[in-house]
Amino acid sequence: MSALLDVTGLLMRFGGLVAVRDFALQVDEHELVGLIGPNGAGKTTVFNAITGMYRPTAGSIRFRGREIAGLKPHRVYQLGVARTFQNIRLFRELTVLDNVRVADHHRGEAGVLHSVLRTPKFRNEERRLADRARELLAVMGLEQRESEYARNLPYGEQRRLEIARALVSDPKLLLLDEPAAGMNPYEVGQLMELIQFVRERFRLTVLLIEHQMRVVMGVCQRVLVMEFGEKIAEGRPEEIRANPKVIEAYLGTSEG
């Protein structure tokens, strides 16, 4: 099995509520896959299970052939799975630059002692962290903002900053949870270009949750549809658009 991400038989139960049932998902290297469905269908729950925020009740999640179900989130991230959040979660009282470089901290080796003594090793590492973070800020067009507090950025820039933060430590797989939420049509257009761009530039595999059909149909190579915790359809965007089950469950109401 050569899939980069291979989820099989995923079950997520919270008390009596089954949020995700018998869910399977394969994502190949460099693919861009969309995950859609009505509110409460379990999309974000799937993300949380993949990234270690939730421990699956049952099922297997393999990333690059390695079982990651039940690992702590920071371990999953360190293995190369990064994510953004539906309701942007930046470190609000840290600067833009600090937000990005802290996400690369785990690759550093200078610990407390080197920091306190300001050794050459510490200085080299700080320089490397800052350079790398600035590289990402430049890609995202945020290089002029590095000294600002994250909380002071306008909404669209906060979204971009969150993506910069997710990319700084060279992940293999990027999970975007409704990146276009709250954006105006112009910003959505920019975002779609950005997603394509970073995917090429960083040789990324992307899994995307999105409500806006324009984004999903515009950038995804393959789309999965969820309803009531289960996968009800999977296919190329044009197939999904024509699928009567999907139209009934979702598209019919939201696209008109």
Place this chain on the structure above:
Amino acid sequence: MRTDGARRRPEPGTIAVIVAVGGFVLLQALMWLGVLNPYWQQVLNLAGITLISALGLNLIYGYTGQFSLGHAAFYGVGAYASALLTRSLGPGAGTLLLGIVAGAALAALVAFLIGLPILRLRSDYLAIATLGFGIIMKVLLDNSDAVIPMMGGSSGMSGIARLTTFPWVFAFGLAAVLVMRNLVFSSVGRALVSVREDELAAEAVGIDTTRYKTLGFVIGCGYAGVAGALYAHLYAYLNPFSFDFLKSIDVLLVVVLGGLGSISGTLVAAIAWTFLLEGLRVALPASVQDWRMVIYPLVMIVFMLFRPGGIFARTEFGFLKPRARRGKE
């Protein structure tokens, strides 16, 4: 390959040390000339000790965002441990240094043992656990004479050598500030702050939050241990009352007044607060002494209303900041 050779200016840290040494010489001269009498010297020493302890709590609460209500208990661990050590080994500069190291190490170890299970949880649990630990410590200290007679139980431990002098307090205070500054303005420091800002997001970007919460807590309590050891050898007498819950609140007050997440704030507040406490003792006539206990909470309330970020609200003195980024600006 350094490209910043042309803009080599003195490190802010260097300036801090120069300012500090100047201040030290000045204060020593004032003492020597008798301008600062022994009473105020004692107050000055206490201010320095409060500073060290409060810096530790600021790391735990202000930077890492973990609410601890038992800081004085760790201060007590350091105080009693070092006092036992110097009493057993005999007084001297060497044993004091050893006592400070041992006090800090023991406080840090206890913090590690308490923190490890608790810090896996969200921060509210730490407040409850440390509150409990403070109460347990007080009970243990009250009954310590049953096991180690030297510790004196509820009547207090006496016979401790007066080894803490102003140079000791100053040296450790300065080191405490510089170490804290270097720690906070580093990748490790940013990891600690990311935990405060959003624990879930920190996990999501590869920060082992349990580890960093424990790290902040252990170092912060180590600071309390150092302060406790200096305190024990300043007054030469220890009483369990000095390490109870109210004392934890005192330190918390200093940290909050100065500003959470500000070294400068803790520095100013620790000194101002200690002098205010003692100043009021001297300035107020005996009949209104009791009102001192009303003034403190009032100061607190006024601050929370008009300046909730504390005196410094996450800013720092220039000399406590790292060199300006990129060298431009």
